[in-house]
Amino acid sequence: MTPSNRCGRTAVALRPGRGVCRGLSAILPGSMKGILVTIDGPAGGGKSSVARQVAGRLGVVNLNTGAAYRAAALLALREETDLSDAPKLAALASRVSLDPDGASIDGERVPEPDLRTPEVSAAASRVSVDAGLREVLLPVQRAAAEEARERGGAVVEGRDIGTVVLPDAELKVFLSADPEERARRRARQTGREAELDRIREAIQRRDRQDSEREVSPLRPAEDAVVLDTTALSLDEVVSRVLDLAAGQRGVRKL
Numbered sequence: 001m002t003p004s005n006r007c008g009r010t011a012v013a014l015r016p017g018r019g020v021c022r023g024l025s026a027i028l029p030g031s032m033k034g035i036l037v038t039i040d041g042p043a044g045g046g047k048s049s050v051a052r053q054v055a056g057r058l059g060v061v062n063l064n065t066g067a068a069y070r071a072a073a074l075l076a077l078r079e080e081t082d083l084s085d086a087p088k089l090a091a092l093a094s095r096v097s098l099d100p101d102g103a104s105i106d107g108e109r110v111p112e113p114d115l116r117t118p119e120v121s122a123a124a125s126r127v128s129v130d131a132g133l134r135e136v137l138l139p140v141q142r143a144a145a146e147e148a149r150e151r152g153g154a155v156v157e158g159r160d161i162g163t164v165v166l167p168d169a170e171l172k173v174f175l176s177a178d179p180e181e182r183a184r185r186r187a188r189q190t191g192r193e194a195e196l197d198r199i200r201e202a203i204q205r206r207d208r209q210d211s212e213r214e215v216s217p218l219r220p221a222e223d224a225v226v227l228d229t230t231a232l233s234l235d236e237v238v239s240r241v242l243d244l245a246a247g248q249r250g251v252r253k254l
């Protein structure tokens, strides 16, 4: 397990509550291992915080597929590639790999802060509309998830994980939240409260790009559980997902 998967490293994206870490160990024994949980949803819906905590509670890894798209975008920016040059984007994406600790380019780990700049966020949303690039990143994500499953299971977060990447996952969750609330969370999370208007606009622009693209648009899988997290604390969302995961034991052999 990576350090980022440990319960207790609560991100600030959702209102913190109490008691989830302590109480659930009794409810969720080691038999949860092997499960694949997908967490999809728009930016700022709480995916990363929830995925990290749920993975920690289940004792499985947390795979953040957005890192692969961000790494491809970073590479495109570094190499001053035209973000609509499809053959070039596909070639760049083939240099990206993914594992539970993050993304690598040409086998070299990309530091997380390099993937999180506003420029890379905007470019990642743009390059992710490209069908060829998505095609290259699909097996990269599947291989990382499969390896994680073999190591005990994973919580895999992204946009199309339940619909396209892992359609057979045991549990699919789609986290949504009011755009205003998502912008507030993102501003708080990044310490940029003064830039709320700009963050709101960027979130709305990315929402549009992510849900209107032709290939793998952002939408819940038919068998996904949709949770609106607008009025929920982080602990409440984590609790709901853990309850759903515990419910899987009744219908699937884990």
Ligand code: DC
Pocket (backbone or CB within 6 Å): 043, 065, 066, 067, 069, 070, 121, 124, 125, 126, 128, 157, 158, 159, 160, 161, 206, 210
């Ligand atoms: O989750 P994130 O914000 O780190 O993702 C960055 C971008 O990558 C986002 O704009 C949408 C895209 N993405 C995607 O299209 N499919 C995924 N499975 C994950 C991310």
